[in-house]
Structure formats: C-alpha cells, structure tokens
Amino acid sequence: MSTISLIPTLERRAHSLASPEAQRQLLSSLPIPRFSGRLAADGLGSLRAAPTVEVLQINVGKRCNQTCRHCHVDAGPDRKEVMPAEVVEACLALLERANISTLDITGGAPEMHPDFDQIVRRARAMGRRVIDRCNLTITRLPNYAYLPAFLAEHSVEVIASLPHYAPAGTDAQRGDGVFAQSIAALQRFNELGYGRSGGPTLNLITNPIGAELPRPQKALEQEWRRELDERYGISFTSLFTLTNMPISRYLEHLSEIGGLQAYMELLVSAFNATTLDGLMCRTTLSVGWDGQLYDCDFNQMLGMALPQTIFDVTPEGLAGRAIQSAAHCYACTAAAGST
Numbered sequence: 366m367s368t369i370s371l372i373p374t375l376e377r378r379a380h381s382l383a384s385p386e387a388q389r390q391l392l393s394s395l396p397i398p399r400f401s402g403r404l405a406a407d408g409l410g411s412l413r414a415a416p417t418v419e420v421l422q423i424n425v426g427k428r429c430n431q432t433c434r435h436c437h438v439d440a441g442p443d444r445k446e447v448m449p450a451e452v453v454e455a456c457l458a459l460l461e462r463a464n465i466s467t468l469d470i471t472g473g474a475p476e477m478h479p480d481f482d483q484i485v486r487r488a489r490a491m492g493r494r495v496i497d498r499c500n501l502t503i504t505r506l507p508n509y510a511y512l513p514a515f516l517a518e519h520s521v522e523v524i525a526s527l528p529h530y531a532p533a534g535t536d537a538q539r540g541d542g543v544f545a546q547s548i549a550a551l552q553r554f555n556e557l558g559y560g561r562s563g564g565p566t567l568n569l570i571t572n573p574i575g576a577e578l579p580r581p582q583k584a585l586e587q588e589w590r591r592e593l594d595e596r597y598g599i600s601f602t603s604l605f606t607l608t609n610m611p612i613s614r615y616l617e618h619l620s621e622i623g624g625l626q627a628y629m630e631l632l633v634s635a636f637n638a639t640t641l642d643g644l645m646c647r648t649t650l651s652v653g654w655d656g657q658l659y660d661c662d663f664n665q666m667l668g669m670a671l672p673q674t675i676f677d678v679t680p681e682g683l684a685g686r687a688i689q690s691a692a693h694c695y696a697c698t699a700a701a702g703s704t
C-alpha cells in the first residue's frame with residue numbers, strides 16, 4: 366500500500382474554535398426567520414418525534430483519521446473523545462429493551478472505537494440491522510484492513526462518504542490522495558459483494574463542494590452509477606445527497622469568507638414543508654459519546670441536549686416529544702431535503 370497522507374493539506378484548523386453555545390448564538394443572530402416561527406406561519410405546528418424510536422444512532426467518539434473541512438462533528442486524529450464502556454453497555458441495553466430495529470454507528474471514524482467489533486457482533490446477535498458510517502480511507506490503514514471482510518461477514522450496511530466521483534472534488538474537501546484511497550476501498554467492498562445484486566448494502570453519500578444545494582438526487586445517482594462504473598468498475602446500492610450543515614468547521618468557513626448570511630438565505634428560500642415527515646429526528650435517537658441524548662446528530666454537535674441521558678431514558682419518555690429546532694434545521698428541509 367502506498368504511503369499517502371490522509372490528512373487534508375488545505376488550509377484549515379485541526380478543530381473548530383467556536384463552542385457549541387457560540388455557534389448557536391451566531392446562527393440565532395442572523396436576520397432570518399426562526400425555524401419554529403416558519404413552521405407556525407405555514408400552519409405546520411411544532412416538530413414532534415414519532416411514537417417509537419426506529420433508529421438508535423450512537424456517536425462512539427470524535428477520533429478520525431481524516432480532518433475534513435466540512436465536518437460537522439469537528440472530528441480528527443487529535444480528538445480524545447471516546448465512548449466509555451458503560452455508555453456502550455447502556456446503548457446496547459436500550460437497543461434490546463426498547464426493541465429498536467436499527468443501530469447506526471457513527472463518529473469520527475466509528476471503527477476506531479476499541480469495542481467497535483463487539484458492538485457490531487452484539488447488535489447483530491440481537492437481530493438488529495446495523496449501519497456503519499464509514500469514511501472509506503480507514504479501511505486502507507494496516508490496522509483496519511480487516512474491516513470490509515468483517516463487515517461483510519456480519520451483514521453490516523455501509524454508508525460511505527464520497528464527495529465526488531472525480532479526484533479534484535473529493536480531495537478538495539478531504540485532502541490530497543483521499544480520493545484514490547476511497548476508490549480502492551470501494552473496489553474492495555465490491556469484491557466482497559457489497560453494492561452488487563443480492564449482496565450487502567453499500568450506500569454512498571455526497572455533499573456539495575461549495576455553498577450550494579445538492580442537485581436532484583435521482584439524476585445525480587444515475588450520473589454517479591455511470592461514471593463510477595465506467596471509470597473504476599464500481600457499483601453501489603443507492604446514492605444519498607447531504608446538504609452542507611452550517612455548523613462547526615463549515616460555519617467557521619462561511620463566516621470567514623463572508624458567505625454565511627447568503628448561504629442561510631439560500632436554505633431559507635428553499636424550505637420545503639414536504640420534507641418534514643421524513644426528517645431523521647422524528648424516528649432517530651442520537652447518543653453522544655458521553656451518554657447524553659439528542660434529537661439528531663446535528664443537535665448533538667450544537668449541544669442541544671434532551672433532559673434524559675442513556676442511563677435514565679425510557680421509551681415512553683421519548684414518544685411524541687417536541688423536537689428542538691434552530692436555524693440549522695433549514696439545511697435538512699431545503700429543496701428535496703437531506704437523506
């Protein structure tokens with residue numbers, strides 16, 4: 366394996382300088398309609414969770430082998446946050462007790478958690494669907510080269526981040542050489558049946574390179590299928606589009622270039638009420654590395670916590686709860702929405 370840097374060489378900070386509270390204050394100070402006010406003005410009422418939790422998404426830590434400039438988690442190799450064993454146990458207990466059908470493991474690079482393999486094994490032993498949110502390049506490091514075969518053995522669904530099917534687009538966000546490593550990782554997953562007919566699920570996620578909305582997902586998926594197949598012989602299950610979330614590093618980037626107001630106005634102008642029913646916060650419970658609970662991963666990074674923790678939560682206490690919202694919610698409800 367060639368030795369290339371997996372740390373982006375673009376000029377960027379190792380981590381955000383702004384606290385979650387400072388980020389919330391900055392977003393709330395912008396002269397745009399409050400998200401809750403927009404819902405009320407359109408007669409949509411308040412945003413509420415579904416009666417049952419369908420997905421338990423656990424952020425097992427902020428350690429990552431990459432430092433991407435758009436990362437809303439503010440992850441990187443220098444981060445020390447790792448989910449303790451007692452929080453892992455409480456998550457698995459809730460997964461079983463509340464009969465939650467899906468465990469969604471994220472990070473950072475979730476595979477860097479020391480108990481990642483055991484989490485997968487135990488959740489699969491319960492008969493749960495397990496999703497691994499993989500940055501692909503982690504599987505090219507010697508200590509993690511076993512991962513594709515391990516994930517295939519346990520029928521784990523992979524959601525893999527790939528900003529673009531061309532080198533320049535991906536490397537601009539993630540660093541020189543990341544694209545080549547990502548393609549090699551995808552080819553390995555394909556060798557194991559991922560993304561093939563009848564094989565395990567391999568979904569890709571793409572987000573815009575600049576401060577713009579994603580293109581329509583259906584047309585984009587057709588384009589990606591053609592280009593990845595013709596260029597690299599790669600197949601995948603589905604392509605999901607993700608709107609860049611104006612928090613953490615991306616919020617700082619927009620602020621520094623003077624583009625924050627314009628980007629937020631773009632999101633507000635593209636608000637689409639039909640996206641509300643499909644929002645992940647309605648059916649997902651997000652768990653922080655420390656056991657604190659949130660409506661979604663984005664609220665987690667802004668410190669918008671629920672009153673319960675993983676140690677005292679009850680399924681009844683989560684049913685139909687009012688979901689906390691703020692200006693960043695416009696990103697999930699713009700145009701066709703973020704999947």
